[in-house]
Amino acid sequence: IAGITQAPTSQILAAGRRMTLRCTQDMRHNAMYWYRQDLGLGLRLIHYSNTAGTTGKGEVPDGYSVSRANTDDFPLTLASAVPSQTSVYFCASSDSVSGTDTQYFGPGTRLTVL
Amino acid sequence: GESVGLHLPTLSVQEGDNSIINCAYSNSASDYFIWYKQESGKGPQFIIDIRSNMDKRQGQRVTVLLNKTVKHLSLQIAATQPGDSAVYFCAENISKAAGNKLTFGGGTRVLVKP
Numbered sequence: 001i002a003g004i005t006q007a008p009t010s011q012i013l014a015a016g017r018r019m020t021l022r023c024t025q026d027m028r029h030n031a032m033y034w035y036r037q038d039l040g041l042g043l044r045l046i047h048y049s050n051t052a053g054t055t056g057k058g059e060v061p062d063g064y065s066v067s068r069a070n071t072d073d074f075p076l077t078l079a080s081a082v083p084s085q086t087s088v089y090f091c092a093s094s095d096s097v098s099g100t101d102t103q104y105f106g107p108g109t110r111l112t113v114l
Numbered sequence: 115g116e117s118v119g120l121h122l123p124t125l126s127v128q129e130g131d132n133s134i135i136n137c138a139y140s141n142s143a144s145d146y147f148i149w150y151k152q153e154s155g156k157g158p159q160f161i162i163d164i165r166s167n168m169d170k171r172q173g174q175r176v177t178v179l180l181n182k183t184v185k186h187l188s189l190q191i192a193a194t195q196p197g198d199s200a201v202y203f204c205a206e207n208i209s210k211a212a213g214n215k216l217t218f219g220g221g222t223r224v225l226v227k228p
Binding site for chain 2: 004033041042043044058090092101102103104105106107108
């Protein structure tokens with residue numbers, strides 16, 4: 001079934017550790033995004049990539065980095081995790097080339113930083 | 115699953131009744147709007163979208179209304195069913211030229227009573 005997969009499903013991480021959240025889509029969408037979702041808040045954009053080889057900062061990029069080596073994969077890295085990064089992380093993709101702006105979301109990764 | 119938000123506005127609806135969920139947006143330059151549904155423990159799921167050159171769009175059991183004069187968006191769900199219980203988010207896209215970056219509202223929880 002075509003769509004977006006994220007790994008891991010959940011993770012408990014000690015503060016100061018490095019962590020990479022994985023995201024893969026098989027829809028050949030050119031654009032991909034990372035959001036975080038916190039209790040009582042909507043989704044906030046961390047980083048995005050309009051096409052392979054390019055990335056950009058969203059609303060809350062500090063403490064996170066991304067790479068886009070190919071169309072399908074868009075990993076999000078926390079270089080040194082802090083408790084305020086405890087959140088649910090969603091990856092999304094969209095096919096902007098076709099003129100469709102709709103973003104499709106993965107199932108999320110629940111991250112707890114202690 | 116993860117609780118999306120403990121203090122979200124909540125709409126309680128009797129099964130079979132119609133639901134209306136409202137959303138105010140802030141940027142008059144927004145030209146594309148989407149409604150998402152998020153069930154507990156899952157990622158947001160696309161429901162319906164509308165562009166700023168329209169004021170109404172209908173889908174299966176759902177209708178989105180856009181009032182650009184007062185910057186207001188609404189989602190109407192006809193004959194609400196138990197499966198409609200979820201958190202609903204509106205999202206706006208400021209400018210395609212600036213990248214397809216959605217800004218999300220805080221969400222409304224819909225509870226369907228049998």
